[in-house]
Amino acid sequence: MLDFLFSLYWDDKKQIIPDLDKRHAILTESAVTLARKIKAKELKSEDLVRAVIERIKEVNPIINAIVSDRYEAALEDARQVDKLVAAGLSDQDADKPFLGVPFTTKESQEIKGFCNTMGLWSRRNVVSKEDSDAVMLLKSAGAIPLAATNLPELLIWQETRNPVYGMTLNPHHTGRSPGGSSGAEAALCATFATPISLCSDIGGSTRMPAFYCGMFGHHPTAGITSIKGVFFRKGDEGDTMFCLGFISRCVEDLAPLTKVIAGNKAHLLNLDKNVNIKDIKFYYMESADDRLVSPVRQEMKNAMQRVVSKLSEEVSAPERYSHAGFRHMYRLWSYWMSREPDDYMALYGDGQTPNAFLELAKKCVGMSHHCLFTILRLFELKYLPNVDAAWAESITKEMKEDLFGKLGDNGVLLLPSSPHAAPFHYSAVLRPFNFSYFGIVNVLKCPATQVPLGTNSVGLPIGIQVLAAPHNDRLCLAVAKYLEKEFGGAIMACKVKT
Numbered sequence: 342m343l344d345f346l347f348s349l350y351w352d353d354k355k356q357i358i359p360d361l362d363k364r365h366a367i368l369t370e371s372a373v374t375l376a377r378k379i380k381a382k383e384l385k386s387e388d389l390v391r392a393v394i395e396r397i398k399e400v401n402p403i404i405n406a407i408v409s410d411r412y413e414a415a416l417e418d419a420r421q422v423d424k425l426v427a428a429g430l431s432d433q434d435a436d437k438p439f440l441g442v443p444f445t446t447k448e449s450q451e452i453k454g455f456c457n458t459m460g461l462w463s464r465r466n467v468v469s470k471e472d473s474d475a476v477m478l479l480k481s482a483g484a485i486p487l488a489a490t491n492l493p494e495l496l497i498w499q500e501t502r503n504p505v506y507g508m509t510l511n512p513h514h515t516g517r518s519p520g521g522s523s524g525a526e527a528a529l530c531a532t533f534a535t536p537i538s539l540c541s542d543i544g545g546s547t548r549m550p551a552f553y554c555g556m557f558g559h560h561p562t563a564g565i566t567s568i569k570g571v572f573f574r575k576g577d578e579g580d581t582m583f584c585l586g587f588i589s590r591c592v593e594d595l596a597p598l599t600k601v602i603a604g605n606k607a608h609l610l611n612l613d614k615n616v617n618i619k620d621i622k623f624y625y626m627e628s629a630d631d632r633l634v635s636p637v638r639q640e641m642k643n644a645m646q647r648v649v650s651k652l653s654e655e656v657s658a659p660e661r662y663s664h665a666g667f668r669h670m671y672r673l674w675s676y677w678m679s680r681e682p683d684d685y686m687a688l689y690g691d692g693q694t695p696n697a698f699l700e701l702a703k704k705c706v707g708m709s710h711h712c713l714f715t716i717l718r719l720f721e722l723k724y725l726p727n728v729d730a731a732w733a734e735s736i737t738k739e740m741k742e743d744l745f746g747k748l749g750d751n752g753v754l755l756l757p758s759s760p761h762a763a764p765f766h767y768s769a770v771l772r773p774f775n776f777s778y779f780g781i782v783n784v785l786k787c788p789a790t791q792v793p794l795g796t797n798s799v800g801l802p803i804g805i806q807v808l809a810a811p812h813n814d815r816l817c818l819a820v821a822k823y824l825e826k827e828f829g830g831a832i833m834a835c836k837v838k839t
Contacts, residue, residue, distance in 0.1 A: 343768060343771060343772075344764075344765065344768070347764075347765035347766075347767070347768045348516075348765065350516075350765075351514075351516025351517070351765045351766060352516060354515060354516045355514055355515055355516050356403050356510075356515045358400055358403060358404075358512045358532050358834045358835040359399055359400065359835065360835045360836045360837060360838045361396065361532075361533045361835060361836070361837045361838065362838055363837060363838045363839065364392075365392040365395065365396055365533070366837050367384060367388075367389065367392060368392055368393065368396060368533040368534075368536070369533060369590075369837060370536075371536075371589075371590070371591035371593050371594050372439055372442050372536045372537050372589070372591075372594045372598070373438070373439075373591075373593055373594055373597060375389060375441075375442050375536055376437075376438060376439045376440050376441065376442050376483065379422065379426060379440055379441040379442070380426065380430060380435060380440060380441075382426060382427075385419075385423050386418075386419035386420075386422040386423050386426075386440075386441030386442075386485070387416060387419040387420050387422075387423055389419070389441065389442065389443065389536075390415050390416055390418075390419040390441075390443050390485060390487065391416065391419075393443050393487065393534065393535065393536065394412050394415075394416075394487070396532070396533055396534045397410075397488065397529070397534045397535075399534075400512070400529070400532045400534050401534070403510065403512070403515065404509055404510045404511075404512055404515070404519075404525075404528045404529070404532065405491065405506070405507055405508060405509050405510060405525075406490050406491055406509050406525035406526075406528050406529050406534075407445075407488045407489070407490060407491075407525075407529075408448050408456065408488075408489055408490060408491050408505075408506045408525075409448065409452075409455040409456050409488060409489040410487065410488040410489075411452075411454070411455075411486065411487065411488070412487070412488075415443055415485050415486065415487045418485045419441060419443075419485060422440060422441040422483070422485075423441070426441075434483070437481075437482050437483030438482050438483065438597050438600075438601065439479065439482045439483045439484040439537065439597075439598075439601070440482075440483030440484075441483060441485065442483070442484050442485065442536050442537060443484070443485045443486075443487040443535070443536060443537070444479055444484045444485065444486060444487060444535065444536065444537035444538070444539055445487055445488045445489070445490055445526060445529060445535040445537070445538060445539070446475075446476065446486070446489060446490065446526070446538070446539035446540070447489065447490055447491075447492050447496075447522065447523055447525070447526060447539070447540060447541065448460075448489040448490060448491065448492055449492055449496055449522075449541065449571060449572045450473050450475060450476060450489070450539060450541070450570070450571050451469040451470075451471060451472060451473040451476065451570040451571070452469055452472055452473070452476055452486055452489060453469055453470060453471050453472050454468065454469065455468065455469050455489045456468055456469075456489070457469040458503075458505050458506075459492070459494070459495055459496070459572065459573075459688075460491075460492050460493055460494040460495065460496075460503030460504075460505055460506070461494055461495065461503070461504075461505070461688070461689075461691070462504045462505055462710035462711075463691035463710070464691075465505050469570075471570065472486075472570065473569060473570025473571050474567035474568075474569040474570055474576065474604075475539060475566065475567060475568075475570070475571065475585050475602045476539075476570070478567070478601050478602050478604055479537070479539065479601060479602070481601075482601045484537060487535070490509075490523075490525035490526050490529065491503070491506050491507075491509045491524070491525035492521070492522045492523075492524075492525065493521045493522050493524075493712070493714075494689070494711065494712060494714075494715045495572075495683075495685060495688055495689065495715075496521075496522040496541070496543065496546060496572060497522070497544070497685070497715075497718060498521045498522065498712070498714045498715070498718075498769070499518060499520060499521050499549065499764075499769040499773075499775070499776050500518045500519075500520070500521050500524065500714070500766065500767075500769060501518075501519055501520070501521045501522065501523075501524030501525050501528075501550075502521075502712055502766075503712060504710050504711065504712065508766065509524050509525045509528055510528065510766075511524075511528060511553060511554060511763050512528050512531050512532045512554065512834035512835070513531065513553075513554065513555065513763065513800065513801055513802060513832070513834045514763065514799075514800070514801065516765055516766060517553070517763040517764060517765050517766065517801070518553060518763055518764055518765070518766055518769065519550055519553055519554050519763070520545075520549040520550030520551075520552065520553040520554065520763070521546060521549065521550065522541070522546040522550075523538070523540035523541070523542075523546050523547055523549075523550045523551075523588060524550045524553070524554075526538035526539075526540050526550065526588050527550030527551055527553065527554035527556055527558075527588050528550075528554055530554065530556050530588050530589065530590060531554040531555055531556055531590075531831075531832070531833060531834045532833075532834050532835055533590075533833070533835070533837075537587070537589075537594070537598065538587055538588040538589065539585065539587060539602070540558070540585065540586050540587060540588055541568070541571055541572065541583065541584070541585050541586070542560045542583070542584055542585070542586050542783065543582050543583045543584075543678075543681070543783055544582075544674060544678070544776060544779060544780040544783055545776050545778075545779020545780055545782070545783070547559070547560050547586035547587070547588060547791075548560055548586075548758065548779050548782070548789060548791040548806060549758075549759070549776060549779050550588060551588045551791040551793075552758040552759060552763075552791050552793075552802065552803075552804050553762070553763035553801075553802065554588075554763075554802065554832075554834070555793045555796075555802030555804075555831055555832025555833070555834070556588050556589060556590060556791075556793065556831050556832075557588070557589050557590070557591070557592055557595060557790065557791060557792060557793065557821060557825070557830075557831060558586060558587070558588045558589070558790070558791040559586050559587055559589075559595040559599060559788070559789075559790045559791075559814070559817070559818065559821075560584065560586045560782060560783075560788060560789045560790070560791075561584055561585070561586055561599050561603065561610070561788055561814055562584075562609075562610065562786070562787065562788045562811045562812050562813075562814055563581070563582060563584050563783075563786035563787075563811070564580070564581075564584070564606075564786070565584065565599075565603045565606050565607075565609065565610065565812075566584050566585040566586075566599075566602045566603055566604075566606075567585075567602070567604060568581070568583055568584065568585060571583075571585065572683075573683065573688075578682050581681060581682070582677055582678070582681065582783040582784065582786060583681065585602050586599075587599065589831075590830070590831040590833070591825075591830075591831070592790075592818060592821045592822045592825045592830075593822070595790070595818055595821070596612045596814075596815070596818050597612075599612065599814065600612055609812055610812055610814045610815065611812075611815060612814065612815050612818075614815055616815050616816060616819035618656055618819060618820065618823050619656055619657070620751055621656070621657075621751055621752065621753055621816060621819070621820065622657070622660075622747075622748070622749075622751055622752035622753070623652055623656070623657060623658075623659035623660070623752070623753060623755065624659055624660050624661070624662035624747060624748070624752065624753070624754045624755070625645060625648075625649055625659045625660075625661060625662065625754065625755035625756075626661070626662055626663065626667070626754065626755070626756055626757065627642050627645055627646075627757065628642075628757065629667035629668060629670055629756075629757070629777075629778065629781070630667070630668050631667065631668050631669065631670045631671060631774070631777055632668070633670075633671045633672075633774040633777070634670065634671065634760060634774050634775055634777050634778070635760040635761065635772055635775050636760060637757050637760045638760055638761050640761075640762070640797045640798065640803060641757055641758070641759070641760065641761065641762075641803060642757075644794045644795070644803045644804065644805060645755060645757065645805055647794065647828070648755060648794065648805060648824065648828075649755070651827055651828075656823075659755060662744070662747070662754055664739075664740055664743050664744060665736070666736045666737065666739060666740035667740075667781065669736065670777035670778065670780060670781040670784075671774040671777040671780065672728050672733070673728075673733055673736065673737055673781065673784045674777060674780035674781060674783065674784050675728055676727075676728035676730065676733035676734075677733070677737070677783070677784050679727065679728070685718070685722060686719070686722055686723070689711070689715060689718075689719060695719055697716060697719035697720045697723055697724075700716045700719060701716050701720075704716055713767075713770060714769070714770055714773075717770065717773070737784060737785075740784075740785065741785060744785070744810075745787070745810040745811070748808075748809060748810045748813070749810065750810065750813055751816070752809070752810070752816075753807050753808060753809050753816050753817060753820055754807075754808040754809075755805050755806070755807060755808075756778060756782075756789075756805065756806045756807075756808055757778050757805060757806070758778060758779070758791060758803075758804050758805055758806050759775060759776070759778055759779070760775050760778075761775070762797050762799075762801035762802065762803050763801050763802070778806070779806075782806065782808060785808070786811065787808055787809060787810060787811050788808070788809050788811070788812075788813060788814040788817050789806045789807065789808045789809075789817060790806065790807045790817040790818055790820070790821040791804060791805075791806055792804050792805055792806070792807055792820075792821045792824045792825070792828075793828075793830065793831055793832050794824070794828050795828060795829060795832065796832060802832040807820045807821055807824075
């Protein structure tokens with residue numbers, strides 16, 4: 342009923358994404374392939390960057406993803422790459438895995454000279470003075486920063502919308518959410534408008550948008566990636582759920598990209614180690630039965646069963662898995678969020694504690710500089726009771742011991758991504774806890790890859806998550822690669838013109 346009511350308004354607002362011009366068919370290639378072609382003199386970096394810019398200018402008026410850019414500077418960077426290639430690459434430059442390939446990233450990722458508002462009206466004039474660690478690592482790998490993308494206020498919401506830049510739309514159905522907080526990255530990726538999407542994830546911010554927009558998304562093992570220069574982080578926060586990740590059309594890009602931003606910790610993941618899919622133990626869950634979360638719809642269960650059937654036929658039959666902790670996904674995530682170093686109340690109030698009732702009253706008369714979901718978040722932080730610490734820490738410990746004990750170093754868990762496909766805009770405020778299938782992964786601090794598995798009856802992408810024990814990212818990615826081949830891979834929001 343809820344979807345029907347929202348559809349009465351949003352279905353008439355649907356806009357069609359223009360197909361990719363065949364002149365720019367190179368944008369269908371993986372980032373790894375693009376870099377290889379640039380090094381082999383089969384493709385000029387300048388031509389690639391120009392093609393991406395032209396594609397962005399074609400789709401951005403519809404999806405509203407880009408908030409800052411350095412197009413001319415990126416073209417000059419690309420010309421310098423082409424000069425290096427023409428002169429003969431040094432061994433150092435030849436080893437750069439993404440030489441000459443442009444990338445985009447959320448505005449919360451600091452890029453020198455770019456706006457760094459975090460979606461807050463009070464920060465609308467703030468400009469980054471330096472690059473984040475991750476941006477520097479990507480640049481060292483030869484990648485070229487191109488643009489920054491939209492985000493929700495302080496990265497906390499299931500949509501990509503804020504008072505500074507407005508709302509980003511899902512290219513598969515512009516009346517629906519692309520997810521958050523990396524919804525703009527997923528929207529660009531699904532329209533062939535970025536080869537590399539650098540994201541972050543503290544409650545599904547990489548995997549949810551990948552799911553809603555039909556892309557692959559990888560959330561690495563917690564603590565592997567440097568978060569200095571992202572969302573106020575200094576890099577010395579210690580134990581945290583917050584990590585960086587990537588959204589991509591192609592699984593083959595995810596391991597080398599993860600290696601880049603893992604820096605000197607990359608060796609801990611053994612991403613180059615060969616994985617035989619037939620050596621992997623499979624477990625799965627159809628539903629977690631968290632009462633705060635909507636029931637998993639049949640279309641999502643059917644997607645899971647298709648994977649289980651395929652694995653049973655060709656690899657090994659997955660075993661059902663359950664643990665009582667999954668019935669409390671949101672409460673556990675909420676507790677561990679309260680342990681993060683960020684003072685959200687102060688951040689929302691620009692250094693002062695905001696009055697939730699006053700902000701709600703201002704919202705009712707059009708005077709608030711916060712979105713409705715932010716105001717609801719203020720009420721949650723101020724007035725809802727805290728989750729019992731001893732209970733949360735105990736059950737989290739039990740979950741990790743049980744799940745990781747079963748998975749070991751050669752097992753994966755197939756987990757639903759969400760109860761349903763991409764929701765209509767604004768409807769998430771009525772189902773605020775449905776992100777919890779993503780959030781529980783952050784609680785567990787384990788790697789997870791979002792895998793698209795086709796579309797539902799109304800053409801929206803659906804899929805599942807693949808989880809592994811910490812430092813076993815390669816298992817998630819190996820299974821994602823297998824499923825990419827078996828089920829068709831990324832679900833694009835447009836075609837290539839013939």
